Amino acid sequence: MEDQKQQKNEFIREQIKNKPVNRKKAAAKVGICAICGVVFALAAAVTFVLAEPAIRKILCPQEEENPDSVNTYIADTESVTESEQSDPDVTSQAQESLSIADYQILQNQLYAIGSQGNYSIVTVTSVVSNTDWFHNSYESEGQGSGVIIQENASEVLILTEQKVITDPSRITVTFIDDTTAGAVMKKYDGNTGIAVLSVAKSDISDSTLDTISIAEFGNSNGVTKGSIVIALGSPLGTNYSILTGNVTSTDNEISTIDHNYSIFTTDIVASKSSSGILINVSGQIVGMVMQDYSNSSEENTLIAVSSTELKSMIDMLAEGKDIPYLGMTVTTVTEKIEKEYDIPEGVYIKEAMMDSPAMAAGLQSGDVITKINGEKVASDTAYSSQVMKLTPGDTIPVVVQRQSADGYSEITCKVEVGVLE
Incomplete structure (x- = not known):
């Protein structure tokens, strides 16, 4: 009975079926969505680009003022990284090794110059x-x-x-x-x-x-403080020594009879009995090392007399000629001394040596020499130059200014040029 009822009602049972998909319409919708997304992205990008400077000014004013700060920081970071990567000990050792090697090369070259000079x-x-x-x-x-x-x-x-x-x-x-x-x-x-x-x-x-070789004389006037020099001869008492060093001063001078000579002080250690020559890096003589003019201080460093200032005398001795001698120690009356002490321009006589031609002629300390043998002299250098032109045995006029109660007056003395034995 129930089976008949079920079969009777089956004609009114509803069956729901899924709607078939239209693929063309679906593809069209997906394409439209993609296009809309691209358009939106472009619009957003354009908007961001246009608005970004204004936003940066508002939010990051310091960064705007220093736009290179990021690059600077990156550069600094890179330099720090490089510094951290390098080994300071290795670098220091390399630099020290290089400087020592360079110094040794220089010493070898100087020694070669000295060896040739020997x-x-x-x-x-x-x-x-x-x-x-x-x-x-x-x-x-x-x-x-x-x-x-x-x-x-x-x-x-x-x-x-x-x-x-x-x-x-x-x-x-x-x-x-x-x-x-x-x-x-x-x-x-x-x-x-x-x-x-x-x-x-x-x-x-x-x-x-x-x-053997002939030594060459150089120009001592080119020697300055710090110049590299080489001492040859016996600076330490042993001949054929080669000592290197630097000139420490060129401002000093020694006052001898009739001549004042420039001297060079060096940092080269020497004995009080040192003798020899001082040469430059060209192998030329620039100084004479003499026992009478050795360093009297406790430092015992080598000093040398300017060879250029001795050259005219050396040439005369080599020719077998006597050196003219008047017998005075002198100094230049500078412009400052002339104004400050009211002393005439010329060469001031510090001392007339005992039994010298100058003393025999009546010259005395305090006189100011203005002319020798008719030639004007205004400095100790000019005085020395004029003396070297004289001939022993000749009698020459020496004009001086001598101070008296009424001031300075001119006096002419006749001096017989001599030779100091």
């Missing part, structure tokens, strides 16, 4: 015979260095100090190849103690003549 250096030995209280004979010798300065067809000329020559009759010279030859005194200057020896070429072997 071919013009000789050892001068003077032997003298003596007798003691018990009538026993013995020999003593003086020794120092010398430098070969000239040669001609018959002789080789050597510059040295008269002080090391105890007996002029027995002088020997030892060259760099250890060969020896006899020498004679050609001339010396009693003021500075500089002497020139002559060695006959006939007493020197051909091989030695081929080995």
Whole structure:
């Protein structure tokens, strides 16, 4: 019965079916959505670009004022990173190693210059015979260095100090190849103690003549504080030494009879009995190292007399000429002294040496020299230059200003030029 009711009502049961999908319409909707998204994104991007500067000014005013701050920070960060990556110990060691290597190279080069210069250096030995209280004979010798300065067809000329020559009759010279030859005194200057020896070429072997070299004089006026110099000869008492250093001062001078000479002080350690020459990095002589003008202080550093200022005298000695001698120590009357002390322009006589030609002629300390042999002199350099032009034995006029109660008055003295033994 129930089965019949169920079959009877089946005709009114509703069946719901899904609506079929229209693929064309779905694709069209997806495309429209995509286009709308792109348009919206473009609009948003344009809006952001246009509004961004204004927003930045409002929100980040400091960043706007310093637009490179980000780049600066990045650069600083990179530099810090590089610094952190480098090893400071390794860098320091590399720099130290490089500087030491450079210094050693420089020293080797200077030593090579000095070694070449030693071919013009000789050892001068003077032997003298003596007798003691018990009538026993013995020999003593003086020794120092010398430098070969000239040669001609018959002789080789050597510059040295008269002080090391105890007996002029027995002088020997030892060259760099250890060969020896006899020498004679050609001339010396009693003021500075500089002497020139002559060695006959006939007493020197051909091989030695081929080995030795002639020293070249440079311009001492080019020497300045800090200049690199090389000391040759016997700066420490041992010949053929090579010492390097720097000039520490060029402002000092020594006052000798008739001449004032510039001296160079150096940082080179030397003995009080040092002698020899000072050369520049070109191997040229720029200074003479002499025992009489050694450093008297406890520092015992080497000093040298300007060779340029000695050159005219050395040339005269090499020619066998006597050095003119008047016998005064002088100084320049500068413009400041002239105004401050009302002293006439010229050369002030500090002292007229005892028994000198100047004293014999009546010149005295306090006089101001204005002319020598008709030539005006306004400085100690001009005075020295005029003295070197004189001839020993000649009588020349020397005009001075002498102070009296009424002021300065002009006086002319006749001076016979002499030679200091």
